Amino acid sequence: MASSSAFAQGIDFAFGISTTTSPSASASAISNCVNGGVCNLQKLSGGAYPSISGDFLIHKNFGVQGEIAWRASRGDYSGFGIPYRPLIWDFNGIYAPRVGRIGGELMAGIGSLSSRFYQNQIVSCSAFSGSCTNYVSSNHLALHVGGGVRFYILKAVFLRPEAHYYFVRNADVDFTSNNVFRVGASLGLSFGR
Numbered sequence: 001m002a003s004s005s006a007f008a009q010g011i012d013f014a015f016g017i018s019t020t021t022s023p024s025a026s027a028s029a030i031s032n033c034v035n036g037g038v039c040n041l042q043k044l045s046g047g048a049y050p051s052i053s054g055d056f057l058i059h060k061n062f063g064v065q066g067e068i069a070w071r072a073s074r075g076d077y078s079g080f081g082i083p084y085r086p087l088i089w090d091f092n093g094i095y096a097p098r099v100g101r102i103g104g105e106l107m108a109g110i111g112s113l114s115s116r117f118y119q120n121q122i123v124s125c126s127a128f129s130g131s132c133t134n135y136v137s138s139n140h141l142a143l144h145v146g147g148g149v150r151f152y153i154l155k156a157v158f159l160r161p162e163a164h165y166y167f168v169r170n171a172d173v174d175f176t177s178n179n180v181f182r183v184g185a186s187l188g189l190s191f192g193r
Contacts, residue, residue, distance in 0.1 A: 009057040010192040012096070014160060016051040018069060018184020020044055020086070023177040042078040044086060044113075044175040047071045053186065055094050055105075065094040065107050069182060074118065083118040088166065088182065090144040103150035103158065111142045113168045113180070142168045142180075150188070160186045 022044040049069040057063035067090055074083035090111030097104055116135040125132040148162030164182040171178045 009060060010190055011056050012188055012190045013054045014186035014188030016053070016184050016186030018049045018051060018182050019046060020049060020180055020182045022175060022180045042175050044180050047073065047075060049182065049184065051186065055096065057096060061095055061097045063094050063096065065092045066090070077117065085116045087114045087116070090142065092144060101152040103152065105148045105150065107147065108145045111144050112139055113142050113166065113171055114139045115174050138174050140168045140171050142166045156190045158188045158190065160188060162186060
């Protein structure tokens with residue numbers, strides 16, 4: 001039975017796989033590195049990033065959305081033998097119209113890039129939880145815009161090619177650029193639409 005209310009239009013969940021790319025180091029950064037200055041030549045590119053996302057449409061096709069993506073395996077940071085793993089999350093406003101078996105998504109919001117750099121020994125322990133970690137995190141605020149196209153392969157199951165852009169504040173401290181792109185696809189399930 002269809003609801004006549006314009007509220008609580010639907011909930012969607014998806015699991016995906018993507019990869020990242022970012023610009024290489026600039027010529028001036030490479031020159032600075034060669035001349036003995038501080039340099040960073042590690043791009044935030046490559047690797048498989050599993051992701052989990054969900055949205056809640058509050059009014060018609062407008063709602064809120066959240067997503068987290070993490071690098072599936074550790075990378076070797078700048079060839080120094082330091083394992084690292086980036087994790088990107090974002091919280092957005094979303095516009096998600098659907099016409100028949102095709103739907104769209106446009107979103108914008110804020111989030112964070114958290115890069116974990118692993119050590120060979122325990123780095124810190126929490127007196128509160130009693131747990132210990134063997135990594136340090138470098139966290140940076142991110143602005144996010146993204147979008148995708150949903151192809152409903154069944155009434156409530158969709159395949160979504162997607163693209164995301166992040167402007168990550170001060171990411172160039174750890175990587176070659178503040179600009180990160182993530183592209184991939186997700187398989188999702190819609191409820192109430």
